Amino acid sequence: MAKSSSSSTAKDAQALIQSLRSAYSATPTNLKIIDLYVMFAIFTGLIQVVYMALVGSFPFNSFLSGVLSCIGTAVLAVCLRIQVNKENKEFKDLPPERAFADFVLCNLVLHLVIMNFLG
């Protein structure tokens, strides 16, 4: 029973992932690029956190700016994704070029602060 249930769960999970993948493959390529970018940013941030956990937080400002840079970038990328996504009716009138311009501007401002804080 237990075996069958576990196998059924595995199957369910498989089915779920399968459906997720098929659903995701329908996503437009530009959104996939943004997703990839977000993942890149988050993993970079995670590696820094792991490094901090291993060797300690000195120098703390450098750690903070490194991690915040990643998180900030990720958040901005997510914002960009929201605005670019055509299914979001809310931003229907907003051209994706405008959204990209905002993204670039925000990134530049964010990194100016990050660089100042880096020490």
Place this chain on the structure above:
Amino acid sequence: MEREKEKKGRKGERGWEGDVAGEERERKRDRERERESRLISFKVFSKNPRNQPPPKIKGMARSLWFLAFLLSLSVFTCKAAVFQPISDRHRSAALDLFVPVDGSFGSLEETYEALRTFQILGIDKVADINPATCPLVVETLASQSSKAKDIFHALRVNSILRCSIDTGAFEGAGSKLQSVLKDASSLLDFYYSIGSLVLIKDQSSESNVFLEDADGIFHSIKSLSQSDGRWRYSSNGAESSTYAAGIALEALSGVVSLASSGVDQSMIGIVKNDIMKLFDSLEGYDDGALFFDEKLVDASEHQGPLSTTSSVVRGVTAFAAVTSGRLNIPGDKILGMAYFFLGIGVPGNTKDLFNQIESLACLENNKISIPLILSLPATVLSLTSKDQLKVKVNTVLGLDAPPLTVELVQAFKSGSKDTHAFQGQELKFDPESSIHSLDLLSQSIDVGKYTLAFEVLLHDPEHKNIYTSGGRTLANIFVTGVVTIDGAEISVLDSDVGSVETKKKLDLSGESTVSLSANHLQKLRITFDLATPLGYAFVPHQVFLKLRHESKVEHIFVSGNSGKQFEIILDFLGLVEKFYYLSGIYDIQLTVGDAVMENSFLQDLGHVELDLPERPEKATRPPSPPVDPYSRFGPKQEISHIFRAPEKLPPKELSLCFLALTLLPFVGFLIGLIYLRVNLKNFPTSALPAAFAILFQAGIAAVLLLYVLFWLKLDLFTTLKTLGFLGTFLLFVGHRTLSYLASISAKVKSA
């Protein structure tokens, strides 16, 4: 105090040179005082080698007493002053001050001052100076452009160096000076040209220099004189000055010596009259020194008292030398000026030294009256070592005086105004050492401080017209001797009845250690007698009793004296509070000292154990022991700096490893892009939009590069400025690129 005020006042009134003179004199007095006080302490310690460290002035009370002692001495010392003639001190000072650089002294004027000073002091330096200076002298005389002033200084230098100068140079300079003299209107023009002509006449045997219009020139110089005997530098509105008077007199004496036929005697008479008027403006100090001071203050060429007096002395002696008949200046005034120059001591700069030495040399050989200076080689005479009173009489430059007798006309003992018995005596002259001496021991003289008045009597009546010694000369001397101490006793008395509890004899000349004990109801009494060698009662300047507690708290008591006996009574009942209720052992120390007491002493007598009542709550606490003044200047305690411990850093390998790890997601990102088959097909193809797109990408790259630079080396302001430009550019380019892309996508949509 009065004296101090007066000193300050006098200092303020004098010019800077006056200050030099005044300060030197003060210094001399200070030295004398210092010597006196040193004498005391020396004697004290030679008596008691094991006793005490040198008496640092510990308590306020003690230092005040010391001050009072010094002041009382200064009152005595200032009244009379004996001036010392020029000595080896001046010679070494001259060698220190006039230092040639590469065989010359700078300008010709400075060279002359140095050479003349050396010449007067008998120091031979001519050979050292000759090679470097003679070419300068020759060049100045031969040059067409040299002024009368330069020629004057060159000739003065030559008068000492005797460089080889051909007659032509002298004649050329002579004719030039004659022409200067014709057009001369200011006093300095006259002075330099006439002075130069006189020097040419002296130096060149062949050239025949004389003034044709001597009377005319004499008149034009005389026309600059004022009714009070002073002169003006030029006729147009210049103020009259005493310094100029000296210059004018020197120029006039030159005119007289250069005149081809004699100068009008009536004119010379008038100038002599002017000199008399000039001498009415002499100012003086209370020690007999007389000097001229400039009255005008605003002139740019203001001269101090030293150079003014020096100028007048030069002028007057030169004038007296060339004119017949005597100048009727009192010898006292000449002597007063000599005192002024000698009173300066050794000046600290070359100009002052030259003025002092040259003026004294002028006074040494003048035709009016030659001052004789009476001086005492020693002013402290000991009865124990049977010192004799010695007096020297010299000329101002330290040469021997003509045969004379020194008489001691009066002697005062300070404190009492009675004249002393040993006055009215002639001093014996010793021709070998040229010292006049008087045996004091045979005069039954007692210890003390004396003011002596001497008179100089010249043997040859002819000399009375030539020399001046200025009547009476006052001098202060100390006669020191051993003071006998008798009947020294220390005793503890019962307060209420006055009966003697314990009584001990003291031997103040040697060692004595007594140990006593007393309580607060008793008294401590110390008595002793002091007598001079002649048996009179002696009152020294310092009689102090010091009690020192174990905890270094000190108390000083001043003794009173009743006639012959000295008595110090300490009533402990009244002193309990002053002693801060500190019971225990007190060391007793007695100080007896005086400038004339050869056996002054500072001696430990022993100790007294005091039993005082308990200290009440409210009573003042004993002061903390004084800080040793030497420790204040010693090395300070070393400061150890505490730095923040450096943070622990991970090994370098680990950090590099994580650097590589952070790059991994980026690699993953790139792989993901390839997997998604991302391409750049949307990149504009036509030329202009492509260019804008490339510029847009380049702009973003530039901003990121700027950020990296900001991190590495730039400051915020530079970064923001550059970012401003880059941002504007990026905005423009980005707008064009993105709007182009938008228009394309819009077209695609509509299609």
